[in-house]
Amino acid sequence: MKFNYKLHRLCGSAYGTPNASNTASATAGGNIVYTSSGNVLLSPVSNRVQVIDLLTHSVRTLSCEARSNIKTIALSPDDRLLIIIDTENHAMLVNFNRSVVLHRFSFKRNVRICEFSPCGSYFAVSYGNHVQVWHSPGLRREFAPFVLHRTYTGLGDSVVNVEWSSDSSVIMASSRSGTVRMWTVQTVDGYEPVTLSGHKSSVVGAYFEKITPGSGGRLRKVYTVSSDGALVSWACTYSDEGKVDEQKKDFMDASNAAVNFFGGMSNNLLSTTNNGLASDDSITQAQHLPKATWEVSARHYFHQDTDVSATNFSARNNLLIVGFASGIFGLYELPSMSNIHTLSLSNQVIRTVAINDTGEWLAFGCPSTQQLLVWEWRSESYIIKQRGHSYGMRCMAYSSDGVVVATGGEDGSLKLWNTSSGFCYCTLKSHTAPISAVVFTNSSVVLTSSLDGTVRAHDLHRYRNFRTYTAPSPCQFTSLAVDPSGEVVVAGTMDPFHIYTWSMQNGKLLDILTGHVGPISELKFHPTRGTLASASWDGTVKIWDLYKREGEPESIKHAQDVVCCAFRPDGKHMVTGTIGGLLSVWNVEDCKLMCEIDGKRDIAGGEYLSYKSNPICLFPTYLPCVHFSISQGEKLMTE
């Protein structure tokens, strides 16, 4: 047996941070990015990146890991380089195809957004109140691949969004102060950076309109969206235009008429002449800007009661997507600003919005529910709708054939995952309290025990709860097991230290096994015989023979509280673990100790912030699981 196991996939959430503890970090999330093909979606989950293939409907996790939760990611236009920036402003340069980290870099100020230029030779980052443009690194490993091109200043508050013009010569940044500023990437003689101020609150997005062939390769229009729900469209007029442009237009019309007259490949010729005019002897959009004046051409309002939390614009399709803090999104066609449709996705903040290149698939991320949604707006259907366990995952079980994984969460929901695709395909919400254990009986029945005082059996053909097992008095179930034939269900409880046994078929309580003097931490059935092993915090593991009525159970004593146990698949050995970090292997036949493994040194490592800062408290004030009991007290006495 070989042990080169590699992390293949992180199931549980498709977007957001499952480990978030406070409300501020729960609503923060990175941005979703499509690859250039538009079929693959990159979604940051805590400090990793999930790669979701929308065509094959499968998900994999990039093997590289950021130092802390990811704030923003950017993918180069050729899909080769990925820049990942985390909440501590540490950047990682990753070869996307091989998921190899090429370089690590630390930005000194807060980076909120990172964006590659359309040509791929630069990338821009927001840098506090400034914008920095860096030369795009190559795929080769270098000592210092990041080279700064320039820093652009002049905004009053931190930068929220950075946008490139289509030929990568103009850059525009919007800030929280409600202004938008436009710079040329290279210095252009006579150009003073323009500030567009027409909003009352933070500008969430600013976008260039697509350069149409008739515009002469000049920027004509800019749309800005602010968080209070206003959209301003800015029109640009050039002082050198007018007569010359008219002549050009006349000439074009004449030539078109001539082409039409002679018939044939009118469209083809037309487009080539247009392209010839548009390129205009390789004059960039930036070089026209000194003669430009900007003015407000129209104002629109979204008329939603809540703030705009995310926007995105597809210049190719002239589609504006606006996500609101109430979980509603709107799709608008510009410049007419006609609403194509509005839909309520969830009741949480939509933090990020993405649209693929063809403009078919919209992707939304709601970090507080860890939701990722891909919506095809033409057919009005979901391509992907994934959601994680709120408050995290607690237990899991593999099905006997290894195709399905069932997980139970702190929110009381049971989720079923397909191991080959990595997607959750069913969520069953029947419990009202955290699920403490999940067990498969055969490939189509899952049992869950919960702290709400019920054990429930779920049918995987009809996806419903078909039987509920309860104790005579309310109690919290902490452990669960089913005998190999699938006839008897047993569950251990937290407070009366009993083990309840039910008949699987009719749900009747068969027996209550008493004898433990501490909470039952784990129950396991012997794989071939009908005996049951119960591990308890009272420091014993008891072996019960359920089919023999009389006689005391065999008790195996440990020095400390037992928190886990497992049988070998052939049923000859049993391993138990105590809170001292000791693993003991027992021969099941005669209950003799075979060997012990002291894992305390192996598992030790990592310092807790909460203990370090409080030197008086030698022992943790808060325990991740309440597994400490009697011996914890003893230790405190002895030390």
Place this chain on the structure above:
Amino acid sequence: MTSDNNSSARYFTSVCYSADGSCVLAGGNSKYICIYEISQQILVKKFQVSFNRSLDGILDELNSKNLADGGPIDVNDDSGDEADFSANLPGAKRGDDGSRKSKVEVMTSQVAFSSTGREWAAVSNEGLHVYSLDDDMIFDPISLTEEITPGAVRSNLRNGKHSVALLVSLHLNEYALVREVLEEIPFGSIPLVVKSIGPEHIERLMQFISKCMLDSPHLEFYLQFCLEMLRVHGLHMEKHRGGFMRAFRSMHRSVQIHHDELKRVCDENRYTLDFVEDQAQICLDRK
């Protein structure tokens, strides 16, 4: 107190035997998951679940600059910087003062091996980590001699000696090569080829077949292979049941996945046909 001497708080909360019973996988309230070999009682491998510093208990040594008398200083407290959409108390200007600032501690609450033995999973604060064996990259031949080369495999294939080619490729133990040979074998000669395989190669071949079947369109071809394997070598497998458990499970899994897919399509078609029929009936009745 440093990470070296505060090990008292760390222990395993979940253990699981591997499918063949030789190893134990154990995880607990620490960042590590350990695999132990039971007969030798040695640590075989240790996995770190996460390197995410947004969790507590990741760093072995904390930076004292982030620690003050009153508690840890939140270095990246950009809550004022982030636009806050949560409902605050009326009049509150700095966000929610009651919100928790502590980091979540890293831990694994459960570990489990898959029955196929090719993967295991752990539940942590970040979700379900699925670790799998990816041994495509390893060159692990068995009883290699000078004659056993990829060239020999291909020349045998060209000469129509399919069973020899398959044997040599099984010796080389490379997925791409075995797959190439398997796909070359004509449908009619499957029984012959299967018969020529010795008992020492059966398990390996079954694993390869089930892996190929997963993403291959040649479903009937591989099903025929499975059938012939069971027919010819069934007795041997029955005798050595334990050793074949993993192979059986992966084969069953592949067949099951295909079965489910087909079933879904067939069911959908049947329901659609039923619907169309019913609609036609209704139309007729109306007339």
